[in-house]
Amino acid sequence: MFQTLTERLSTTLKRVTGKSKLTEDNIRGTLKEVRIALIEADVALSVVKTFINEVRKRAIGSEVKRSLNPGQMFVKIVNDELVNMMGEYNETLNLNTQPPAIILMAGLQGVGKTTTVAKLGLFLKENHKKSVMVVSTDVYRPAAIKQLEMLTNETPLHFFPSSSDQKPVDIASDAIHYAKINHYDTVIIDTAGRLHVDEAMMDEIKVIHKTVNPAETLFIVDAMTGQDAANTAKAFNDALPLTGVILTKADGDARGGAALSVRKITGKPIKFIGVGEKTDALEAFHPERMASRILGMGDILSLIEVAEKAFDKKKTDHLIKKFKKGKSFNFDDFRSQIQQMKKMGNMGNLLDKLPGVGSFGQMAKAAQQHMSDSLFDQMEAIINSMTPKERQEPDVISSSRKRRIAAGSGTQVQDVGRLLKQLKQMSKVMKKVNSKGPMKFMQGFQGMKNMMNGNGNMSAMSSSDKKKKMLS
Ligand code: GDP
Ligand code: MG
Numbered sequence: 320m321f322q323t324l325t326e327r328l329s330t331t332l333k334r335v336t337g338k339s340k341l342t343e344d345n346i347r348g349t350l351k352e353v354r355i356a357l358i359e360a361d362v363a364l365s366v367v368k369t370f371i372n373e374v375r376k377r378a379i380g381s382e383v384k385r386s387l388n389p390g391q392m393f394v395k396i397v398n399d400e401l402v403n404m405m406g407e408y409n410e411t412l413n414l415n416t417q418p419p420a421i422i423l424m425a426g427l428q429g430v431g432k433t434t435t436v437a438k439l440g441l442f443l444k445e446n447h448k449k450s451v452m453v454v455s456t457d458v459y460r461p462a463a464i465k466q467l468e469m470l471t472n473e474t475p476l477h478f479f480p481s482s483s484d485q486k487p488v489d490i491a492s493d494a495i496h497y498a499k500i501n502h503y504d505t506v507i508i509d510t511a512g513r514l515h516v517d518e519a520m521m522d523e524i525k526v527i528h529k530t531v532n533p534a535e536t537l538f539i540v541d542a543m544t545g546q547d548a549a550n551t552a553k554a555f556n557d558a559l560p561l562t563g564v565i566l567t568k569a570d571g572d573a574r575g576g577a578a579l580s581v582r583k584i585t586g587k588p589i590k591f592i593g594v595g596e597k598t599d600a601l602e603a604f605h606p607e608r609m610a611s612r613i614l615g616m617g618d619i620l621s622l623i624e625v626a627e628k629a630f631d632k633k634k635t636d637h638l639i640k641k642f643k644k645g646k647s648f649n650f651d652d653f654r655s656q657i658q659q660m661k662k663m664g665n666m667g668n669l670l671d672k673l674p675g676v677g678s679f680g681q682m683a684k685a686a687q688q689h690m691s692d693s694l695f696d697q698m699e700a701i702i703n704s705m706t707p708k709e710r711q712e713p714d715v716i717s718s719s720r721k722r723r724i725a726a727g728s729g730t731q732v733q734d735v736g737r738l739l740k741q742l743k744q745m746s747k748v749m750k751k752v753n754s755k756g757p758m759k760f761m762q763g764f765q766g767m768k769n770m771m772n773g774n775g776n777m778s779a780m781s782s783s784d785k786k787k788k789m790l791s
Pocket of ligand 1: 430431433434512570593595600
């Protein structure tokens with residue numbers, strides 16, 4: 320769900336991260352992208368407008384917090400506004416009434432009402448220890464009543480039978496009467512839907528509503544319907560005093576506009592989301608979690624920070640320039656590569672989740688899988704024990720210097736010798752880096768990794784690593 324929106328926002332938001340201050344000017348382009356992202360996500364236009372205005376207002380007037388750079392601040396504002404738009408916190412069902420508490424389901428045909436009746440019944444049974452009775456008033460399709468019966472077949476829910484020659488409002492009354500006598504805590508009433516909002520349907524459900532006086536009147540809406548969801552929501556909200564919304568098929572939607580629009584347009588909270596066809600696929604709706612999902616993942620602020628640090632473009636560009644001039648790869652370069660790879664390795668999993676850096680993340684993960692941190696640490700320690708001259712011109716490293724470096728870094732002379740060899744091999748790999756830019760550079764990385772791993776080449780490992788490998 321929400322993939323498109325996520326991807327767009329993440330590219331967009333990266334653009335403001337370098338800015339020193341949020342101004343009308345430098346956020347204009349980004350706001351435009353956010354607007355397109357929301358429209359593409361099928362958010363209702365009126366909602367998009369309100370959202371953009373609100374973000375603009377808050378961004379320009381905002382004191383940038385010390386701990387955040389302006390880009391991060393902007394992300395935070397977008398995040399807060401998303402949460403705000405979706406209702407701040409989860410609202411549960413309010414069933415505090417003289418039992419049985421009635422729940423009336425409303426919505427178009429095919430959105431998932433019948434399925435959700437069973438899901439909700441089970442939810443109340445399992446989480447709130449309620450005894451639940453369900454009944455269908457969908458007399459237009461005989462199969463609809465049967466469908467509910469089948470769904471509740473192997474559940475602890477009580478199915479109250481009805482038939483297609485009865486009047487919907489009579490079925491509802493009978494069911495409630497039966498539930499009262501038999502002391503059911505809750506009755507969930509399924510209703511018939513239509514393909515489009517029509518008067519006959521609205522009239523029928525209005526009559527049922529008046530007759531049963533429900534504690535909860537829930538509007539069921541298909542998350543995949545985006546913009547349409549907003550229009551239907553408005554129609555139902557005008558006809559019935561809705562108390563909440565259930566957003567179904569949240570597992571399959573790639574746009575996510577419905578979640579953003581429905582709350583804003585109806586003013587009614589989304590209480591649950593349906594996340595699958597099975598009867599246990601129902602989750603409480605949490606606006607702040609949904610906002611995080613829309614923006615990419617949990618802690619987007621810290622992620623942006625790590626990503627910026629790890630991919631040090633300046634250093635990379637510097638190296639590429641240097642190679643283009645025909646200079647060779649020395650230990651200063653080597654160390655900076657090791658440091659970058661270490662950072663990337665640690666971040667592999669995190670980066671993976673940040674949209675737009677997928678391949679980068681994968682590479683980082685590969686780096687982590689292939690190379691142990693301790694090996695990196697050892698290499699770095701050896702380089703740190705060299706003099707600046709030795710780093711810049713490795714050819715000066717004689718046997719006596721090797722001994723000194725080994726002693727200084729707590730390694731063996733062979734370890735130092737091996738690192739020197741690796742530097743030579745890496746020089747060759749890195750020389751392949753040419754004007755084709757960072758992609759080629761990344762391939763250089765790959766070559767470096769392969770070479771160090773030596774495809775199982777044990778000589779490239781310290782003796783303790785060898786032992787570890789043998790034991791594993
Ligand atoms: P109704 O006409 O509103 O009663 O809709 P149904 O309950 O008959 O559901 C229509 C279709 O949507 C069925 O195939 C359900 O299995 C499917 N469905 C319902 N809720 C969900 C959901 O949350 N996720 C997915 N993937 N499918 C759902
Ligand atoms: Mg149905």
